[in-house]
Amino acid sequence: MRAAGGMLALLVLLLGTVAVAQVNGRERRIGQFYHSRWTVKDGAPGQVSALAQTPDGFLWMASAAALYSFDGVHFRRFEPPDGQPFSSIQTLYVAPDGALWIGFIHGTVARLREGQVTRHGEAQGLPLSQVISFATDAQGALWASTSLRGVYRLNGSQWERIAEPWGLPAAEHLGRAMFVDRDGALWLALADKVYHLEKHGRAFRDTGITVKWVSLMSQAPDGTLWVAEPTGAVRPVGLPGGKPYPGAGRLEVQSAGVLFDREGSLWATSLGDGVRRIAHPEQWGERRITRLDEAGEPFTERDGLSSDYTWPIIEDREGNLWVGTSGGLDRFRHSTLVLAEFPRGSHDFAIAAGNDGALWAGTTNRPLMRLRDRTVDTFDIGAPILATHRDRDGQVWLAAENGLWRIQDDKPLRVADLPAPPPAYIHAMTKDAQGTLWAALVGGGLYQLRDGTWTSLEARTELRARERIMAAATDPQGRVWLGQTQELLRVEGTDVRRFGRADGLELGIVTSLSAGQRLWVGGQFGLAHFDGQRFHTLDVEDEEPLRGVSAIVELPDGGLWVHAIPGILHLRADELARVVAEPGRAARCERFDFLDGLPARPTLLRPLPTAVRGTDGRLWFATSNGVVWIDPTRIFRNPLPPPVAIHAVRVDGQWLTPGPGALSLHEQATNIEIDYTALSLSIPERVRFRYRLEGVDTAWQDVGGRREAYYSHLPPGRYRFQVLATNNDGVWNETGATLEFVLPPAFFQTWWFRAVCGAAVAVGLWLLYLLRLRQVRARLRRLLEERHLERERIARELHDTLLQGIHGLVLRFQAAAEMVPMGHPARVAMEKSLERADQVLVEGRDRVMDLRATTVDAGELSTAFTQLGEEWGHERRSALHVVVEGTPVALDPVVRDEVFRIGREALANAFQHAGARRIEVVLTYDFAQLRLRVRDDGRGVEEAFLQAGGKPGHWGLSGMRERAVKLGARLDIRGRENAGTEVELRVPAATAYQDFPKGTWQRLRRLVGGLR
Known part of the structure; x- marks a missing residue:
């Protein structure tokens, strides 16, 4: 085996981007790693048979016929969207494109990517044979090793069996583990031999290496290929280039998995003896280790392992070691404190x-x-x-x-x-x-x-x-x-x-x-x-x-x-x-x-x-x-920002899975729960989140470690939810994850429904207005009728009491006067008094007639104003012009009388006080109102008198305003000194016209047809 110094030099070269604390991590004992475990009571699946981590950070594990994902906090069982359950899973493999390939014990494979499952079976060229392992060569082609039919390669959408043209035996052999080394060469354990395919090669070469039922391969930092043989040992078997390893070093333990971590330490799982870690495997040399206590550092159930029966082992993107056992899942990571x-x-x-x-x-x-x-x-x-x-x-x-x-x-x-x-x-x-x-x-x-x-x-x-x-x-x-x-x-x-x-x-x-x-x-x-x-x-x-x-x-x-x-x-x-x-x-x-x-x-x-x-x-x-x-100068840091994922949305108790586009919710959704996560598996307890819902949250919401967002009673619309996360060392993923969803409006939340409701409200208000107008008009008419009756009563009382009494007094005074001789001064004075009394009686009788009857006959309001003009204008040399606009209609008698009195008072002011030469009266009959305008070119009215209601001691202007108020009319008096005066009276048509239509439809017809 190569020298330890060369090993360390190569290791440093390969791991130049790793923190210094990690380089010295080999000196730690296995008990000085931070160990965590998850068992069935923590939600972990039992009997974990395969492990893999996808680029999005999720840890995937197989347990019997189920597939689970893990984000460091929650285990979630994956249910195929096509509704077909998975059979027993043999292996998991993550391809360079990020897809998760699943090999099943009873044959066939499946490809999982972005939540979608694609199944490959006999129709795609695969046999019904257990899939042991996968590998991707330097050209990006996917290989699969089966237990009974040998090796297959994916060509497009079809699998082809690899045999003699590729240098492999024609007969079907037991396919075992495959491994692509750092040089891009493909190693294949087939039956009891190891084959080697050079990068870009087209034919395998028999290396001459003999093995026994290889379950896993791994490459040491010096390039040596190691294998795990559950029925044999953990040992080095090959060198770069497909050369056999010359030494005889081996760890005779029933091992299911072997892995070299990024520091160069060797980890081995076993079928009943826990986990073994050899910090410096390059120091084995030619030794043949048969005793477990000599095989590096053990970690078993006595030390906290979830089970001594261990199988798969992987290293995640952050450098944590994960081990699947028959009892659950275990993690080993570097801890800052040793x-x-x-x-x-x-x-x-x-x-x-x-x-x-x-x-x-x-x-x-x-x-x-x-x-x-x-x-x-x-x-x-x-x-x-x-x-x-x-x-x-x-x-x-x-x-x-x-x-x-x-x-x-x-x-x-x-x-x-x-x-x-x-x-x-x-x-x-x-x-x-x-x-x-x-x-x-x-x-x-x-x-x-x-x-x-x-x-x-x-x-x-x-x-x-x-x-x-x-x-x-x-x-x-x-x-x-x-x-x-x-x-x-x-x-x-x-x-x-x-x-x-x-x-x-x-x-x-x-x-x-x-x-x-x-x-x-x-x-x-x-x-x-x-x-x-x-x-x-x-x-x-x-x-x-x-x-x-x-x-x-x-x-x-x-x-x-x-x-x-x-x-x-x-x-x-x-x-x-x-x-x-x-x-x-x-x-x-x-x-x-x-x-x-x-x-x-x-x-x-x-x-x-x-x-x-x-x-x-x-x-x-x-x-x-x-x-x-x-060591304060060598603190283990996590420089990787955590991937962020939104994996589910619950709407009123119903779970929905987000897709590539905007998620459409049902109408009238009340409670919305968005479940998100961040994939930092080192210390997930320290992952922190912040999120916002555009249009609802005005600022980012810092929610600590909470992995759910709640919203209720959102109005209809399109929403965009964003969530960011930081890892345990405060490194933020500023991109985060985004979810767009649409909350459609219910029929009563649509614009047309609101428009109809608005129109209905407007019509209702209009009807209420008409009803109120009718009530006011009826009340005004009752007041006018009561006033008319009161005038008749007063006239009767005056006639029956005051006038009759005065007439009797006049007769008695006449009798007394006749007793005085003719020509006597007293007789002359008394006769003059009697003449004045006769005038008072005549005037009183005229006033009583005014109370009992209207001032003018129906339809002759303009004629009455004309007569006043002839009578007063002759005496004062003023010209009066009366103009009628529209078609005259019958007026309410009381209204006609009040309008005449207001007009007569305005004419009296014009003739007697204004000194005007030209006076004009305009009567306008239209659909909405009766309008009277009296204009002159006289000396006008001072503004102070208009604001004060007239000159002190004079009641003309005040009386006009009082009469207008009683009619519910509007009276405007405009004038300036030496610039003439204009008096304008506007009486609502419903009050003025005697036969004004009562219904809305009749009013519309009247409006279209005009006043007739």
């Missing part, structure tokens, strides 16, 4: 960084341990380690129940007894600028060790009784900081200062200190930094608040790593500079938790701190269930 190789069951880790990248760890139930180069050495010092400290000189100090120890020459050396008897023990340590060790004891106070002698510092530091120091640190200026409950002490020589709430320190119990470029303080309620005068609490942009800080590690670049209850938080130096410069702003951070390999939360009781920086740059974090490390 579990240290300390024995399981260790508790209460007190850790300190040693030289050469080593880590010293003490626990309460095991001896002192040193981890170096993946090897753990133990040192029994007779008591548990309760506290550790590495000073600025690189000296490691260990505090145990039996005294203080120091690491010297990679071994623990006892330095001194404890300064106080048990149960007191050292909880925190630091070394000041003078090289003196400070030790804080639980239940024993504060001491200083110098030249092997302990000195109490309680008086010097003004410690109060029963005060407990939880953390200690020395800053670059040599000042010692001591963390207590609610307070922080700073000791600088003989000066001691306390900081508390008044100084901005509101962290509860101080549990951790970091005195580097800045002083950082961690406590129960968060993290704070010191600006030289005050403390400022730092908030972070995270789903969980920063609480329970058990350790703070400041890197040389100024960045922080904080170990707290939510997990391990990384704050970049530039981000810290930003929030320090802008107090009150939350800092962006990167959080690592159980999804990154953190086994448990930190403990805030003891020992503290729970994180240290190793001499090789790695950061170590102690939890209640183990220790993990991370």
